[in-house]
Amino acid sequence: MAGSTLAFPSAERRAYSPWRETWRRYRRHKLAVVSAVLLAVLIAAVVFGPLVWHVSINDIDVNSRLEGPSLAHPFGTDDLGQDILARMIYGGRISLAVGLAAMLVSVIVGTLVGALAGMSRGALGHALMWLTDLFLSLPQLPLLLLLIYLFRDGLKAVFGPEGGIFILVVLVIGGLRWMPVARLVRAQFLSLREKEFVEAARALGASPLRQVVRHILPNAVGPVIIAGTIDVAAAIIAESTLSFLGLGFPPDTPTWGRLLYDAKDYLDIASHWALFPGGAIFIAVVSINFIGDGLRDALDARKVI
Amino acid sequence: MGQYVLRRLLIAVPSLLGISLVLFVVLALAPGDPFSELATNPNVPPEVALALRAKFGLDDPIYLRYLHWLLAMAQGDWGFSFVSRMDVDTLILQRLPTTLYVIGSAQLLALLIAIPVGVYAATRPYSIFDQIANTFAFIGFSLPTFFTGILFILIFSVTLDWLPLVYTTDINATGVQWLIEELRQAIMPVVVLGLFQAASMTRFVRSAMLDVIRLDYVTTARAKGLGQTRVIVKHVMRNAMIPVVTLVALQMPAVFGGAIVTEQIFRIPGIGSLLISSILANDTPVVMAVTFVFACLVVFFNLAADVLYGWLDPRISLR
Numbered sequence: 001m002a003g004s005t006l007a008f009p010s011a012e013r014r015a016y017s018p019w020r021e022t023w024r025r026y027r028r029h030k031l032a033v034v035s036a037v038l039l040a041v042l043i044a045a046v047v048f049g050p051l052v053w054h055v056s057i058n059d060i061d062v063n064s065r066l067e068g069p070s071l072a073h074p075f076g077t078d079d080l081g082q083d084i085l086a087r088m089i090y091g092g093r094i095s096l097a098v099g100l101a102a103m104l105v106s107v108i109v110g111t112l113v114g115a116l117a118g119m120s121r122g123a124l125g126h127a128l129m130w131l132t133d134l135f136l137s138l139p140q141l142p143l144l145l146l147l148i149y150l151f152r153d154g155l156k157a158v159f160g161p162e163g164g165i166f167i168l169v170v171l172v173i174g175g176l177r178w179m180p181v182a183r184l185v186r187a188q189f190l191s192l193r194e195k196e197f198v199e200a201a202r203a204l205g206a207s208p209l210r211q212v213v214r215h216i217l218p219n220a221v222g223p224v225i226i227a228g229t230i231d232v233a234a235a236i237i238a239e240s241t242l243s244f245l246g247l248g249f250p251p252d253t254p255t256w257g258r259l260l261y262d263a264k265d266y267l268d269i270a271s272h273w274a275l276f277p278g279g280a281i282f283i284a285v286v287s288i289n290f291i292g293d294g295l296r297d298a299l300d301a302r303k304v305i
Numbered sequence: 306m307g308q309y310v311l312r313r314l315l316i317a318v319p320s321l322l323g324i325s326l327v328l329f330v331v332l333a334l335a336p337g338d339p340f341s342e343l344a345t346n347p348n349v350p351p352e353v354a355l356a357l358r359a360k361f362g363l364d365d366p367i368y369l370r371y372l373h374w375l376l377a378m379a380q381g382d383w384g385f386s387f388v389s390r391m392d393v394d395t396l397i398l399q400r401l402p403t404t405l406y407v408i409g410s411a412q413l414l415a416l417l418i419a420i421p422v423g424v425y426a427a428t429r430p431y432s433i434f435d436q437i438a439n440t441f442a443f444i445g446f447s448l449p450t451f452f453t454g455i456l457f458i459l460i461f462s463v464t465l466d467w468l469p470l471v472y473t474t475d476i477n478a479t480g481v482q483w484l485i486e487e488l489r490q491a492i493m494p495v496v497v498l499g500l501f502q503a504a505s506m507t508r509f510v511r512s513a514m515l516d517v518i519r520l521d522y523v524t525t526a527r528a529k530g531l532g533q534t535r536v537i538v539k540h541v542m543r544n545a546m547i548p549v550v551t552l553v554a555l556q557m558p559a560v561f562g563g564a565i566v567t568e569q570i571f572r573i574p575g576i577g578s579l580l581i582s583s584i585l586a587n588d589t590p591v592v593m594a595v596t597f598v599f600a601c602l603v604v605f606f607n608l609a610a611d612v613l614y615g616w617l618d619p620r621i622s623l624r
Contacts, residue, residue, distance in 0.1 A: 136555065138324060139562070141566075142599040143331075146593070237449045241451060241562070241566060245565075246585070247585075267463050275459075282449075285447040289443055289446075290443065
């Protein structure tokens with residue numbers, strides 16, 4: 001095989017590293033590239049925004065209530081005259097941080113469960129898959145609401161109002177979204193563990209842990225990256241939904257969903273108040289979803305549910 | 306087939322039990338219980354509080370409490386709502402039809418959009434139509450229902466004033482007028498929920514069609530000289546719909562999530578808005594019961610999908 005590769009025309013091309021090859025394929029998906037730029041701009045605005053825009057999020061100005069966009073307030077003001085741009089920059093940090101952290105939780109739990117189920121040949125694998133299917137048939141939003149309802153006060157007392165809710169929301173959203181990752185990882189593991197290179201490693205005396213970490217997991221990482229990307233979008237939607245229902249972060253924490261919740265009673269006189277945060281959620285979610293689609297093309301993974 | 310249905314039913318029972326166990330453990334792990342207020346109330350002597358706890362079995366081991374709770378739920382004794390001053394099961398039965406009506410119409414609308422669009426896009430992959438449909442589907446499921454709901458209210462109620470803002474159950478009209486009003490107020494919630502579902506469904510239909518359309522038997526059907534419509538409808542669609550049924554069933558939890566949000570936005574008196582209002586009012590029996598009803602509905606729809614799957618694909622029921 002090694003000697004014959006030169007005969008292929010592709011061998012004439014410069015040898016690319018796998019990541020470079022991935023980037024080359026990703027670039028072909030125009031919308032994914034545009035989305036990556038959009039998301040980068042959004043993250044930069046949220047992270048570096050306060051350096052440029054010095055207005056405080058709690059400045060109450062009764063003389064300029066519910067004003068539309070102007071030079072002083074580019075995104076207008078709310079019913080207390082607070083600056084919506086400043087509040088969106090602050091809330092965006094939380095919304096995006098929740099998305100990323102919840103994704104990490106779901107990817108870690110999903111990979112662990114999937115790897116265990118994929119490596120075990122006995123009852124453990126079956127039990128884990130039964131658990132995965134059980135979690136898949138749980139109604140997520142009602143359960144999310146129930147968990148927040150039951151544990152809100154306890155965690156608030158331990159970690160403070162904002163920190164407690166952050167931990168709760170991240171753990172609960174991540175804890176209810178690991179199942180697709182677990183299924184993907186298990187499916188990958190089932191086929192990879194029978195491949196020759198894993199058998200070779202086993203023959204050389206590699207421990208099961210080393211087989212998994214050095215040989216199987218690196219080959220199963222593509223689908224996990226794609227699922228993780230989409231999980232970020234889903235977690236952002238879940239957090240915004242909670243805030244929109246008035247059950248997420250405390251009222252003085254202006255996450256994007258919370259801004260929408262506050263704005264929904266003033267639609268007729270101050271539509272800008274709802275449109276800007278809603279637009280921000282939409283741009284974040286749609287660009288992350290397109291990035292996921294681009295990565296699917298780039299990493300060439302088949303779609304598994 | 307009968308045996309297959311029976312087997313599916315027997316699988317549904319453990320998952321219902323599993324869900325009830327998850328719900329109960331969550332409730333038991335949560336800090337505080339119904340009598341925690343008694344402990345801090347100076348008017349209640351500690352021995353009375355302890356006697357009450359013993360009477361209602363709060364100090365029993367957790368498996369006994371779970372069994373008690375499960376038996377009570379199975380007998381239809383779902384507790385009493387402190388806020389609405391009525392039995393929880395009556396309250397839920399009052400609200401459930403509205404929710405099922407909205408969800409059902411939305412699913413119907415989603416199917417009516419997704420199947421034609423998905424099938425047409427799959428017969429012309431990577432054409433302009435396919436690309437536009439694909440982009441719209443992406444935008445569709447990236448738009449959260451609460452934002453589309455607000456946009457719809459803003460456009461159709463506030464700006465154009467075509468549709469009523471709030472859903473009411475007691476419309477002040479009779480006959481045809483009543484029917485028209487009923488339909489007008491259902492349009493926005495159903496369309497919001499239906500479009501969201503249609504977006505992901507379109508992608509399922511398209512990819513399922515593309516998987517089947519490449520198979521040899523389709524080429525054979527074409528080679529026999531059958532027309533395009535006949536090949537697509539009779540030969541491809543029948544097989545392509547099989548995985549779609551499962552995917553649609555797997556979407557059901559998301560549908561209920563969307564229903565809660567839409568009910569809240571349009572103030573529809575269904576069980577979703579009941580859940581939110583009971584959470585805000587700390588009405589634990591109702592919160593637990595509504596969550597359990599949602600779980601039952603999900604299990605029921607999964608069962609229905611499995612049965613439908615067995616009917617569409619007889620090979621499954623023979624295994």
